[in-house]
Amino acid sequence: MKNYQAYLIDLDGTLYKGDEHIDGASQFISYLNQHKIPHLYVTNNSTKDPEEVATKLNKMGLVARADEVVTSALATAEYIAEESPGASVYMLGGSGLKHALTDKGLVVKEDEFVDYVVIGLDEAVTYEKLSTATLGVRNGAKFISTNQDVSIPKERGFLPGNGAITSVVTVSTGVQPIFIGKPEPIIMRKALEILGLERSEVAMVGDLYDTDIMSGINVNIDTIHVQTGVTTKEELELKPVPPTYTFKDLNDVIKELQS
Structure with missing residues (x-):
């Protein structure tokens, strides 16, 4: 697997389910932090402020900052305010x-x-x-x-x-x-704008094909599917455009990055 310069990462179904931590999530974020690889948490959840999202992640052992969180609420507010x-x-x-x-x-x-x-x-x-x-x-x-x-x-x-x-x-x-949110390009363009990198250098990580994976496909960036949430490996085989990669969980993504 290609080593990307930055990652856009889903939350629900990828890093946690409700209040349950998903195995491999904290290890993956630790890997990114240790190697100083930029990443943003891109979530369709509009109920929480970025500070609240970061607090939840930190309580789960995922070291995160509020300025690394891009919510559909933020993208919605910006869209209306600009218009x-x-x-x-x-x-x-x-x-x-x-x-x-x-x-x-x-x-x-x-x-x-x-x-x-x-x-x-x-x-x-x-x-x-x-x-x-x-x-x-x-x-x-x-x-x-x-x-x-x-x-x-x-x-x-x-x-x-x-x-x-x-x-x-x-x-x-x-x-x-x-x-506004995934898989629409509006929220993804906002996240890419924050990163300031070429699209070829960024990958989207998520569990749900119809939102996470399609959000990457819709803005022409590579996609990494993890089989820890909604979409199963078998369901992926029925999709017209597959993700760039699919893994059992984020532990396997780390192994691939280290190989």
């Missing part, structure tokens, strides 16, 4: 999304009379929240979703993801949102 500075937003989601939006000078409101409706993963979603989002889109607000993941890996199993919540508003209004 319409100071715009008003109705959002579903956690504190990570709200902080990202307000930090970019956007105005978060609690009614349907807004410029944008943004859907992020909301573990306290209610019918009233979905109703307000639906009315906002029907009133002409631009419809944005942080990501299209229909399920997320947790300790209990695969639970409804942001894409599942987004689909309620989509079905009700007939309006398709603009998706």
Whole structure:
């Protein structure tokens, strides 16, 4: 396997599942840190601030900094702020999304009379929240979703993801949102911009083909699939464009890098 100058790394299903550490994750990050290889954690999870993500990783023995975290919330806020500075937003989601939006000078409101409706993963979603989002889109607000993941890996199993919540508003209004997170190029371009390297020097590491691997394919960088999350090795064989590499876990990636 090629030794890359930098890596973009998924979190859920690649480094951990919920609060469970995945074997090989801390060893891989330690290898990158010891060899001073730049890396960014690129996650579709919009519920947490980068500081919270870094804290979780550190508690699991994965030495990480907040400035190494690129969330779909950050990419969403930047996208809206560049397109319409100071715009008003109705959002579903956690504190990570709200902080990202307000930090970019956007105005978060609690009614349907807004410029944008943004859907992020909301573990306290209610019918009233979905109703307000639906009315906002029907009133002409631009419809944005942080990501299209229909399920997320947790300790209990695969639970409804942001894409599942987004689909309620989509079905009700007939309006398709603009998706920001993986596999869309928007979040990946942001991460590549931060690294400042040629695309041939960067690889995307992840478990889920439809988001992680396709996100790399969509911006023409190599991809490293690990069989620790959603997509199995057998399922990869049915995909029209395979990942550049696939490994059982990150321990095997380290062995390959050291060989």
